[in-house]
Amino acid sequence: MTANDPKQTTGGATQGSRPLRFFVGITGGSGHAYVERLVVELLQAGCEVDLSITDAGCKVLRHELGVEAGLKGEKLSASLAAWLTPMGISSAQLDRVRVFASDAIEAPAASGTSLTGGVIIAPCSMGTLARVTSGFSSNLVERAADVALKEGRRLVLMPRETPLSEIHLENMLRAVRLGAIILPCMPGFYHGPKTIDDLVVHVVGKVLDRIGVEQNVGARWNGLAEPEGDPGTEPQTWGES
Ligand SMILES: Cc1cc2nc3c(=O)[nH]c(=O)nc-3n(C[C@H](O)[C@H](O)[C@H](O)COP(=O)(O)O)c2cc1C
Secondary structure: OOOOOOOOEEOOEEOOOOOOEEEEEEOOOOOHHHHHHHHHHHHHOOOEEEEEEOHHHHHHHHHHHOOOOOOOOOOHHHHHHHHHHHHOOOHHHHOOEEEEOOOOOOOHHHOOOOOOOEEEEEEEOHHHHHHHHOOOOOOHHHHHHHHHHHHOOOEEEEEOOOOOOHHHHHHHHHHHHHOOEEOOOOOOOOOOOOOHHHHHHHHHHHHHHHOOOOOOOOOOOOOOOOOOOOOOOOOOOOOOO
16 A cells, blocks of 8 residues: 555545645654654655644754754744755655644644544654643644544654653553554664664654555565574584683
8 A cells, every 4th residue: 555545544534536644743852863754755655744843843953953943833844945855855745745833723734624644743752742642732743643633543653762751651651542653763773774864764664654655765574594504403512611
């Protein structure tokens, strides 16, 4: 199934022949490299993206990626081309991104009548996690998540914090019980990463798998290499002097 598959259903919402639209929320958690790559992959897959950022997210985006989003995300739209064009995104693909300020509670994603393929919060701060699990919609990112939960649509939260307190863990458990997917910014190392990008795409590939977007960026595990000979019958020499 691809993101453009007209037959694809999204938690009960069919988008006909239109490209699938996802709401991507950015928060003040660290790890904005993940959302950068996620947005690129969604656009490369032919999806439409609604993008919003929290006020704290604006500060972290500036700090981690040097992208200016203003105080409430009001400058993010103007920064989009300079941000994503070097990542290989064309102007036609940029046209498929709608950017909303943190306080744009009039945005389509604030209403359940607006169909989306799902909501992804990447990265998800512990603050946003707590507010989402409490139904406390203080900005558009939290409201979009609130709508996804009430409409039974996909909600992927990508928490980033370490170590985790009991409150954080309880909130994650609560989120899963409410129907959200907790997909931490927690890359594996078994695929032999050589670069930061290798680590980032490992996690982003898992997100794309969970939201039903065809992807080939994340490594797929094919098992361990067969050891030479049969280890069960080989004489064991280790431990001998
Ligand atoms: C550089 C930087 C990195 C941060 N990283 C994290 C993080 O990884 N996880 C987290 O929960 N909060 C992190 N914070 C703190 C949040 O930004 C802060 O709690 C904020 O109030 C979250 O607001 P939001 O949920 O509305 O985005 C970070 C803050 C800064 C400035």
